[in-house]
Amino acid sequence: MRYNSRKRLKAGVHMQIINEPDQALAQAVQGIQWTYPELAWVPDTYGCYDRHFADNQIPLLAGGGSGHAPAHWGYVGHGMLTGAVMGTIFTPPTAEQIVKVAQAMTHQRRLFLIVKNFPADVKAFKTAQTTLQDQGWDVGMALVADDISVDNASLKQRRRGVAGTVLIHKLLGAAAANGATMAELTTLAQHVTAATKTIGVATSGALIPGQADASFTLNPGEIYYGIGIHGEPGYRQEPFQSSERLAQELISKLRLNFQWHAHDHYAVLVNSLGGITPLELMVFNHDVHELLQLDQLALDFHQAGTFLTSNGMHGLSLTLLHLEQTDWLAALNMPVKTPAWPNH
Amino acid sequence: MRYNSRKRLKAGVHMQIINEPDQALAQAVQGIQWTYPELAWVPDTYGCYDRHFADNQIPLLAGGGSGHAPAHWGYVGHGMLTGAVMGTIFTPPTAEQIVKVAQAMTHQRRLFLIVKNFPADVKAFKTAQTTLQDQGWDVGMALVADDISVDNASLKQRRRGVAGTVLIHKLLGAAAANGATMAELTTLAQHVTAATKTIGVATSGALIPGQADASFTLNPGEIYYGIGIHGEPGYRQEPFQSSERLAQELISKLRLNFQWHAHDHYAVLVNSLGGITPLELMVFNHDVHELLQLDQLALDFHQAGTFLTSNGMHGLSLTLLHLEQTDWLAALNMPVKTPAWPNH
Structure with a gap:
């Protein structure tokens, strides 16, 4: 049987460009x-x-x-x-x-x-x-x-x-x-x-080959804070307001966890979970930069791109790494030759 | 007014993570x-x-x-x-x-x-x-x-x-x-x-910041051949069957245009239009490789990745470049230092 019989698909759910799902x-x-x-x-x-x-x-x-x-x-x-x-x-x-x-x-x-x-x-x-x-x-x-997101039931950090x-x-x-x-x-x-802490958000769940439904479904216009990279639910869903509001929320959670001070040295990783556009990623990256500058952090290393995804999830994550030792920066900057780490 | 008032959004249409659309x-x-x-x-x-x-x-x-x-x-x-x-x-x-x-x-x-x-x-x-x-x-x-896709009305190649x-x-x-x-x-x-020819397909249209609707909408389970990179409609929509069938269709169109022979030298670019997953891209890349090998082409240079997108479009394109002169391969392989060209 062909994979893509129509009955498996609902409006708004994108089929996947594969062959038999178990061969993907x-x-x-x-x-x-x-x-x-x-x-x-x-x-x-x-x-x-x-x-x-x-x-x-x-x-x-x-x-x-x-x-x-x-x-x-x-x-x-x-x-x-x-x-x-x-x-x-x-x-x-x-x-x-x-x-x-x-x-x-x-x-x-x-x-x-x-x-x-x-x-x-x-x-x-x-x-x-x-x-x-x-x-x-x-x-x-x-x-x-x-992962610093908090489980709603236990109120404990998930630490994934x-x-x-x-x-x-x-x-x-x-x-x-x-x-x-x-x-x-x-x-x-x-x-x-x-020294490394991350928090993620999404507006859609992750995709599994052969399954029409994403891992979770939100009401239109809502965003989910603290989702997991396997499409696990987050800790709060609310109407999306703006990229800036989102950056404020994520940075306030990271600030609480790090308890940083002006002039502390940080690396920043703005990561697409796969389904958002470069335009969205770079608007959010801009907002992160503006807000972290207000806290007068020394942002010695920063990248924005698609580093670790959750199979088609529309979402992103923000990672900060407190550069406690000066040789960590040199290690981050050391050129490598891999399929995906950016050398620029 | 905030961008993301709910009334602008419909089920299945993903909001975009931006601020005011005209600022994006x-x-x-x-x-x-x-x-x-x-x-x-x-x-x-x-x-x-x-x-x-x-x-x-x-x-x-x-x-x-x-x-x-x-x-x-x-x-x-x-x-x-x-x-x-x-x-x-x-x-x-x-x-x-x-x-x-x-x-x-x-x-x-x-x-x-x-x-x-x-x-x-x-x-x-x-x-x-x-x-x-x-x-x-x-x-x-x-x-x-x-672009070798053909306009339905004029039957002429679009040559975009x-x-x-x-x-x-x-x-x-x-x-x-x-x-x-x-x-x-x-x-x-x-x-x-x-010497360069491309053809693309999509399962969803492109996104414009501030607009809830994609540039075109297909029936669930359908794929559109010959779409443009600004979300322009294609030349045929049909139920999606498999990545392999898709690769066959695109390669047959390219074969007709190039009239290639066994052992001809080609470069291959498999390009995500932005919205598909790395898994889908690599399954299609596999299918392209299998089919071009059957034609015994010499595939001297090949890349698969996200090179030129159509703002969130779920789709991909296949480009072949007939390597008519041997120094073209050296030019493709010459290392560069840019944000996006892969050096690996």
Whole structure:
């Protein structure tokens, strides 16, 4: 049966340009392979590694569900990730797949994992860590928990790993390429993950291949604060007023969390969740700049683009990273050659 | 009045994350300025140029309407464009704005213009050319007309300038940086524009800030062949079947136009029109690769990404460039440093 029988589609829901939904991921990986031959893909996984990796530094492996492109495969290359291992859409890879990619990408029996703080991701990567340790590997781990949105029921911060993860890739990638030891990577990871905070919003849910409905539906004209990158609901929905009002809300939440002072040094990542236009992203980027300048922060590093998406979600996230140590800025600025990290 | 009063929005139409619609473009430019300080913007225009331009080659200036980001400002940098001048959304700059940007970016009184073949664009750029020539400038021009879609009424090819324009930027940019004369650029432009053909499809129209409706609306599950990058209607709408069927249709149209033979050398550009996911783009990219391989073409250069958009349109385009001369491949591969051209 063809995918796109009309009965599955409702007005306003965009069909997806794919073939059979259960083939989408495998075919997309073949498309990625053609465009980025520098990535070597590991059989029986959706995982890949840098074909040119010299295997003379601690290899870094990140991963999680698919549907976040260009994360994580887009950040594989010298100075950033050695490899990336994805599962199916919004589902982490299995421990076995993680182990396979680790074994394929290095002969060193040492490895540093970068994991987003979702229970299923943490479980799979910790199981893989134990498996490799049982085989004599030295395996470090960074747990990224940058999401400061609050759960309505528990009133606790969700602490999920979201777009700030890409900055962690960059910082740890630079350190590893510069010869950091396992102990140095572990300490750095603790500091940079604690210094990174993100909050996201959306006006539509995420898409799953083969499903006509997005992960959540809002009333027309509403925006949802604190959504998750797998299309999880947020903490508040309200009528959208303006990009500036949105920037005010997100920055006030970040300000409360960081308790910053004038002249503190920050990196800023304005991230499209995939479905918004460059025009919207740059209007919001403008508003963020105006508002952070009012607080007299030193904005030493900033990027705006599509870094970590939620498969077609109309939305964006704002990440701030407190640059506590001066060499972090050099690490962020270090040129790399990957499919997706911008060199300009 | 706030932009986002609910009455303007209908179910299924996504609001846009902006402030007052008539401020969107100016604020987006300020956002771009913050992220890409290497671009110098020219007062009273939406035009910019490479701040580091050494003014020792023929400067290249491209432009057209806004709403196509990252085109055209994203291709400004050494080895590609010297400057880019945009008008408002889907409206070309005025001749006066084009002249202003030309005068701001060079002291040489010579210039090469790259123009997409739309009547309003051609008129504005030709008027600017005449104005500058009257002031003693030597001004060449490339007219890009890569769109092979056919108008239903006249049965004539539309010959609009669409995504292939980005390849023309790259080829002429490399030649200019390597010291090409005006005569050489003019001859090269004639050859490369004749060798570049594109066709696009969409499942939704383009968005205009402040307007709730997209530029056209299809029945659920339908796809439109031959749409334009300003949201112009296509030549046929039909139920979407699969990405592969879509690739077959587009490639058969390109095959008819090129009349290619096995082992001919081609460059391929798979372009997102803005609203589709990386997953969809890469599935289609896979299908294009499979089908072109069946024809035994030599696919020496290929890219898949978001190169020239139609403000939020769910769709994509396929461009082929017949590599008639071997130095064209070197020009496509020459590294550049711009906001948007991928170096990997």
